[in-house]
Amino acid sequence: MRIVLLGYMGSGKTTVGKTLATDVDIDFIDLDDYIENSEGLSVAEIFASKGEIYFRKKEGEYLKMILSDKDNFVLSTGGGTPCYGDNMNAILEGTANVFYLKVSIKELTERLLKEKEHRPLIKNIADTDLPDFIGKHLFERTLFYERAHHNVYCDNKTSEKITNEIKKLLV
């Protein structure tokens, strides 16, 4: 079985992916971790030293490598993964279980205010500007996220509750 989780930064893809993979007893792959291990640099370091375009190129390559090499996994993507190149088509072609973890701007802002430092796209945005930035960015990306097979509403739910909801939808 292949399961792919999509969603904005801070929507819980990494957290829920781990819980879900343990629960259904298949491998967990976090695309950002995979990129970091393969490149020997953190995502923040890649953005800083090689730039976002290099990151997007590698993100697409590693995504396709995983999709062509492996079966039986939960893959937590990065927030931008489905929004570049032909990544979303590649995800949908190879996967029957694609979920969009949908979180409100308010909850995303609360979560990301605590975690800005690890995320190069929002690191330099003033805290007061963050809700506006997230709102606009999410609006642009929703078109891609909503091609998932299911939208999972995640506000005020624990990762265990979200995992259980996803499990009921698996085919």
Ligand SMILES: Nc1ncnc2c1ncn2[C@@H]1O[C@H](COP(=O)(O)OP(=O)(O)O)[C@@H](O)[C@H]1O
């Ligand atoms: N269901 C949840 N409820 C509350 N906080 C959560 C939930 N899932 C994740 N978080 C928190 O939100 C932040 C971002 O989670 P993460 O899994 O890294 O998201 P993503 O991989 O989508 O960027 C972390 O601090 C994490 O602990």
Ligand SMILES: O=C(O)C1=C[C@@H](OP(=O)(O)O)[C@@H](O)[C@H](O)C1
């Ligand atoms: O939304 C994005 O474009 C990004 C999201 C990050 O992953 P998370 O969604 O896990 O934070 C990471 O891939 C990189 O910082 C870019």
Ligand SMILES: [Mg+2]
């Ligand atoms: Mg993540």
